Amino acid sequence: MKHNYKAIVSYDGTRYYGWEHQPNTDMTIQGKLETVLEALTADEGRREKITVIGAGRTDAGVHARAMTCNFLLDTACSEEQLMAYMNRYLPEDISVNDLRICADRFHSRFKAQGKTYRYTCWYGLSRPVFDRRYVYILDRQPDAERMRRAARYMTGLMDYKSFCGNPRMKKSTVRAVDSIRIEESGGYLRMYFHGSGFLQNMVRIMTGTLLEVGWGDREPEDIPGILAAGDRSKAGFTAPARGLCLMKVDY
Amino acid sequence: MKHNYKAIVSYDGTRYYGWEHQPNTDMTIQGKLETVLEALTADEGRREKITVIGAGRTDAGVHARAMTCNFLLDTACSEEQLMAYMNRYLPEDISVNDLRICADRFHSRFKAQGKTYRYTCWYGLSRPVFDRRYVYILDRQPDAERMRRAARYMTGLMDYKSFCGNPRMKKSTVRAVDSIRIEESGGYLRMYFHGSGFLQNMVRIMTGTLLEVGWGDREPEDIPGILAAGDRSKAGFTAPARGLCLMKVDY
Numbered sequence: 001m002k003h004n005y006k007a008i009v010s011y012d013g014t015r016y017y018g019w020e021h022q023p024n025t026d027m028t029i030q031g032k033l034e035t036v037l038e039a040l041t042a043d044e045g046r047r048e049k050i051t052v053i054g055a056g057r058t059d060a061g062v063h064a065r066a067m068t069c070n071f072l073l074d075t076a077c078s079e080e081q082l083m084a085y086m087n088r089y090l091p092e093d094i095s096v097n098d099l100r101i102c103a104d105r106f107h108s109r110f111k112a113q114g115k116t117y118r119y120t121c122w123y124g125l126s127r128p129v130f131d132r133r134y135v136y137i138l139d140r141q142p143d144a145e146r147m148r149r150a151a152r153y154m155t156g157l158m159d160y161k162s163f164c165g166n167p168r169m170k171k172s173t174v175r176a177v178d179s180i181r182i183e184e185s186g187g188y189l190r191m192y193f194h195g196s197g198f199l200q201n202m203v204r205i206m207t208g209t210l211l212e213v214g215w216g217d218r219e220p221e222d223i224p225g226i227l228a229a230g231d232r233s234k235a236g237f238t239a240p241a242r243g244l245c246l247m248k249v250d251y
Numbered sequence: 252m253k254h255n256y257k258a259i260v261s262y263d264g265t266r267y268y269g270w271e272h273q274p275n276t277d278m279t280i281q282g283k284l285e286t287v288l289e290a291l292t293a294d295e296g297r298r299e300k301i302t303v304i305g306a307g308r309t310d311a312g313v314h315a316r317a318m319t320c321n322f323l324l325d326t327a328c329s330e331e332q333l334m335a336y337m338n339r340y341l342p343e344d345i346s347v348n349d350l351r352i353c354a355d356r357f358h359s360r361f362k363a364q365g366k367t368y369r370y371t372c373w374y375g376l377s378r379p380v381f382d383r384r385y386v387y388i389l390d391r392q393p394d395a396e397r398m399r400r401a402a403r404y405m406t407g408l409m410d411y412k413s414f415c416g417n418p419r420m421k422k423s424t425v426r427a428v429d430s431i432r433i434e435e436s437g438g439y440l441r442m443y444f445h446g447s448g449f450l451q452n453m454v455r456i457m458t459g460t461l462l463e464v465g466w467g468d469r470e471p472e473d474i475p476g477i478l479a480a481g482d483r484s485k486a487g488f489t490a491p492a493r494g495l496c497l498m499k500v501d502y
Contacts, residue, residue, distance in 0.1 A: 010380045063381075080376075087378055095378035125331075127338055127346035129261045130314075130385065 002074045005082070006102035009033070009067045012093040013241065014133050018060040019067070029067075029094060030054060036089045037073060044076060055108045055249040056115060059201065061241030063134060066097070068249040070108045106251075114178070114250040117193045119207045120243050124187020135188075136243035142214025144184050147191075150213040151180035153223035154206060161230040163209070165201025165238060173199055173230075180206070192247070201238055209236030253325045256333070257353035260284070260318045263344040265384050265493065269311040270318070280318075280345060281305060287340045288324060295327060306359045306500040307366060310452065312492030314385060317348070319500040321359045357502075365429070365501040368444045370458045371494045375438020386439075387494035393465025395435050398442075401464040402431035404474035405457060412481040414460070416452025416489060424450055424481075431457070443498070452489050460487030 011029050019029045026035065030052050037050040055068045075082060083099040090096070122128050123141040154177060161173040177195035184190075191210065193203050209226065212218045218236070226234045262280050270280045277286065281303050288301040306319045326333060334350040341347070373379050374392040405428060412424040428446035435441075442461065444454050460477065463469045469487070477485045 010377070012380050012383075065381075083376060087376070090378075092378065092383050093380055095380045097377040125334060125338070126261070126348040127341075127343065129263050129344055129346045130316075130382070132263075132343050134381065 002072045003101045004104050006070045008098040010095045013061050013063045019054050020057045055112045062244045064246040066248050068108045116247040117203045118245045118247050119191040121189040136240050147210045147214040149220035162226050162235045163202045163205045164199040204239045207239035212236040253323045254352045255355050257321045259349040261346045264312050264314045270305050271308045306363045313495045315497040317499050319359045363500050367498040368454045369496050369498050370442045372440040387491050398461045398465040400471035413477050413486045414453045414456045415450040455490045458490035463487040
């Protein structure tokens with residue numbers, strides 16, 4: 001009998017072309033998960049095609065501490081056995097942290113109520129050797145207080161078209177961003193974004209724009225005009241994928 | 252005028268053949284540091300050979316959070332400029348965290364009074380994606396309380412010949428190990444070793460032996476006999492380099 005499984009997955013996105021299937025490569029997170037699950041069905045004697053639905057589609061190079069996904073599967077394994085099987089055969093940069101049977105109606109994307117992303121920068125004089133793959137290294141320290149002032153203009157229920165990396169986006173670009181928290185600790189600058197959902201590259205473009213404010217290249221008061229323009233070219237640069245991590249999905 | 256510089260260095264040892272120069276490779280930490288310093292002397296118009304002395308010689312694949320080293324150098328740079336130069340040209344898996352002119356008589360190896368090493372294992376059901384290069388993944392959970400009982404027999408001022416990885420060691424194998432602390436947190440098992448100094452592979456052989464006790468393959472009470480034998484073959488396996496990190500050198 002098929003069950004709907006809900007899994008919490010971590011991954012280091014460095015080597016991958018993002019969450020979603022891409023043509024001509026098997027280096028996607030979704031692809032790696034499906035390959036392992038399909039191998040399990042083959043081990044059990046009836047190879048099946050499995051589709052893993054993720055709460056969001058992280059870009060190439062973006063990481064996740066707790067991506068939520070779900071998939072329908074018929075297996076003789078218990079939840080514990082299934083999780084152990086996946087962790088045994090997944091590459092070492094992908095991990096299943098939790099796995100349970102959930103309600104049939106659960107859909108990790110449609111039921112997602114909110115997401116938390118973290119963007120991590122470093123401006124210290126030394127270098128972050130041990131987490132260098134998860135950090136964007138800045139060559140000068142931005143003014144976090146200016147960034148916080150700019151961030152206040154970025155929250156709300158608004159049209160974020162200027163912060164959308166997809167120029168052919170046909171659907172609504174209205175999103176609700178509840179909070180942007182900016183923390184400094186040692187040489188780290190960490191930005192936490194919480195919202196109902198985010199457009200393609202949206203957190204990275206918000207980060208790039210906030211950094212430009214922090215460096216004095218823009219004013220905090222420029223943000224409302226950027227938002228009103230509905231034009232990607234008015235916002236700042238797209239901060240590199242390596243600093244971005246999906247921290248949590250709310251249901 | 253030549254000054255004696257004291258530097259605190261971090262490195263991810265994964266890609267390197269250890270701290271010390273090796274024939275036929277430039278992939279050593281000492282080699283990378285010397286190359287950058289020699290390039291600086293060349294930039295300043297009088298290329299010189301520089302020797303960087305480390306507090307210890309970490310093995311291939313072993314990491315350091317705070318290796319202390321020193322070197323004699325004549326440069327027009329201030330301490331801040333020298334540190335910035337080094338961090339600009341070193342590979343991204345080596346960082347200079349602190350650098351100052353010190354007394355001429357300071358010698359990072361001869362003056363070292365003690366060292367702290369940490370060995371990190373993981374036995375959780377998921378996998379440690381983000382620090383996987385710094386962790387030894389166990390396939391079963393050892394009993395930490397048994398390991399603590401065994402560790403008590405391993406501290407003191409004793410002959411550690413059974414825990415020495417160099418079969419041709421000519422000098423004294425007597426060392427003082429003050430403390431071995433074993434901590435569990437989440438799926439992590441961390442062992443902290445503090446002592447006056449350690450023989451080649453000593454922390455990794457102690458770790459392997461403690462793990463065998465933790466798995467029930469040996470008894471805590473076997474340790475005195477292993478020490479008394481003065482025979483490497485009586486001790487446990489050499490735990491992999493990836494879990495080991497030099498945390499601190501005392502002066």
